[in-house]
Amino acid sequence: MKRIGILTAGGDTPALNATIAGAVQRANQARVEVFGIIKGFSGLLNPQVPHVHLNPLFQAIPELDPTRGGTILGASRDYVDSADTETIGRVAERLKQLKVDGLVCVGGDGTLNGMQPLSNHLPVVLAPKTIDNDLGLNYSNEASDWYREPDSSHPKGYVTKKRPERAFGLDDMINYVTPGFATAVYVSSLSVQRIRTTAESHRRIAIIEVMGRDCGMISLATAYGQPDIILVPESPVEAGPLVDQVHAVLDVQKHAVLCVSEGIVDTQGQILGAMSASQDPAGNIQYTGAAQAVKRLLVDQIGDAFFTRQRRNESANAAIFVRKIGHTQRGGRPILFDRFYASQLGGKAVELLLQGLHNCVATLQYRNGGFVLDSIDANKLRDHWGNIHARPLSPSFYDPTRFQPSAKGIEYLRTIFNHALGVDDIESMRTIFDTGNLIHPYDSVNVDITKRILRVDPS
Ligand SMILES: Nc1ncnc2c1ncn2[C@@H]1O[C@H](COP(=O)(O)OP(=O)(O)OP(=O)(O)O)[C@@H](O)[C@H]1O
């Protein structure tokens, strides 16, 4: 293998540059050139295939800094339809023109689906990423636990469901944790701590919404910020027990902090947050109002009188506020755990290509109390119909009666977060009050990368 391509697809994470840097470092050792494709699959759909030579003379370009969040290659959610064989053929032709012998896609479950049709044309591997921590399996045969149930009211004529999960140990998890997750949790936990004191001072109820689509991993792990109540999509919201728990917390501490996943559902399985059914190009529903929906529920059920009687606030509406952490949790400097394992997985992905492996995923496994790199055939992640599902938060990680991580959930989180922060993560905070920040505008890496972008002649 003389030259490989690499692209970053789906939502960005703080650890993408670390993954690219790890891939480039391994490629340098093997004297393999690395071409970075601009903006994920979108770059391949562009006849000029904008790309950057990431390791001229087998040295990483200086813009490739593993401590910088985001991706110097850019990312997108542009869709490559596997049924559109003509477009796929054109993409394959372009990759041939680039003289690329293999492709590393850095992404999540969606990217793995997008990568599949390309696998008929060249060797492809996936280096995992996603803040959602939903790429992988809780146990090895989990993918085959998805089944289709006939449903004439559904346009497809069926609904996809999953059998109850099987018992598993932490060592059984395939792709234990994805780069990007730890930094997102660091940000969400700090946010909860910060909002806490203002809710406390004003005797209010704060409802904080975190990302994660249909997976409650970020919400669960935000337990590090000590929210009083955690809601996850895998455990439908029941109004009665929730309101009781809020009252119990208010009785003791006069305020409450809730952390809710954007994808939480009601007892009918309806998404609370899908106020608008808008979709991104990848077909993912964009969740917009989970925290708002919980606020409405609490306003209705607790009522104004409770707050006025206690002289805490003039109304339930004023007493309860919502905050969405949003893209803050997806941006900025990655913490040590993400930097290290992202670059290890980037290196592993290149290694897999060099070993002649194809259509597989580099994975991070937890074995004998530590992390090891491994890989899995991408097909092992597919259900009987070839689809890849987001890994759900295991119900065994969450205690719905306490609205907190279960003992097993705590065990899982400790393995990741015990040593997730490095000393230089703390040191980097010192730069925020640099007077230079007041004088100089932000120096975007895109300016320098644009000067390096190469294009092929489509004619
Ligand atoms: N079934 C599919 N077929 C072809 N392409 C797909 C498919 N699903 C997703 N893709 C493409 O893969 C890319 C990434 O998908 P998506 O936006 O779902 O992110 P992801 O890889 O799951 O990561 P994250 O969840 O962190 O954003 C997008 O460009 C999307 O269009």
Ligand SMILES: O=P(O)(O)OC[C@H]1O[C@](O)(CO)[C@@H](O)[C@@H]1O
């Ligand atoms: O950046 P966008 O397109 O709004 O996507 C947000 C989504 O992407 C993710 O950050 C990663 O999948 C989700 O947690 C979130 O729902």
